[in-house]
Amino acid sequence: MTAKNFSVTEFILAGLTDQPGLRIPLFFLFLGFYVVTVVGNLGLIALIGLTPHLHTPMYFFLFNLSLIDFCYSSTITPKMLMSFLSDKNIILHAGCMTQLFFFCFFVVSESFLLSAMAYDRYVAICHPLVYAVTMSPQVCLLLLLGVYWMGFSGAMAHTGSIMSLTFCSDNLINHFMCDILPLLELSCNSSFVHELVVFVVVAIDIGLPIVTIFISYALILSSILHIRSTEGRSKAFSTCSSHVIVVSLFFGSGAFMYLKPPSILPLDQGKVSSLFYTIVVPMLNPLIYSLRNKDVKVALKKTLDRKIFS
DSSP states (O other), X not given: OOGGGOSOOEEEEOOSOOOHHHHHHHHHHHHHHHHHHHHHHHHHHHHHHHOGGGOSHHHXXXXXXXXXXXXXXXXXXXXXXXXXXXXOEEEEHHHHHHHHHHHHHHHHHHHHHHHHHHHHHHHHHHOGGGHHHHTOHHHHHHHHHHHHHHHHHHHHHHHHXXXXXXXXXXXXXXXXXOOHHHHHHHOSSOOHHHHHHHHHHHHHHHHHHHHHHHHHHHHHHHHHHTOOOHHHHHHHHHHHHHHHHHHHHHHHHHHHHHSSOTTTSOHHHHHHHHHIXXXXXXXXXXXXXXXXXXXXXXXXHHHHHHHHHO
């Protein structure tokens, strides 16, 4: 990438609001969100790592989900917090492209990781006798490599498309981060082809995982309905409920943001959707999995008891 492809060397992030009276309250609000996100996800990572009976495929994927949530929240939130404290939140062109790449990498990776977790639940509930063989450590590792490969491919496609654009005199990004749609709107030579690339890549990155998740849960539901005992059904539903909530929150907000042309979705409305899945969802995920998961609660209680009485 050479300088002839763009004349703008830095961008200004508009942030969430231009009202000075709201900046400090919003700073402390989102700082609180970020602290909860960091503590929750790193805490869950540490808990899974330190608890032997959580060393199973389900928690292997949950470990990586927490890692991804921590990383992509950290890619966005610190820079957003700066916009509340400075008159101009400047980011260099190279920094903007780097933020865009890692944001896309972690978000796409999370979408495919959620589909891998759905497949894991399908095998656990529908084929419990062969679960240990089907979800062996080697298979889990291959699935994880596939997840991160899809994340890398999606990030390269989006970042490469944006880096081919020309940015002229206007360098104010109407967003709190370097996101795809605001950069398309800011560009001098954005075309239908660039929008089509975004739509196709996002459709793949959202569509394939959603289809996998839908098929997995359709088969899970069919299997649960054949369970005769009420206790067995309740346990099966309980095993899947946390994942279903996380999937709904993540894909719902992501599809709302990216599967519409920029002309249909106003950027101010897009900010709210982006805020939800970049800030709120990573904060809620560890809370959902810890508060609704008996194994995690038991492991947390035992760990705290050991620390208190040691």
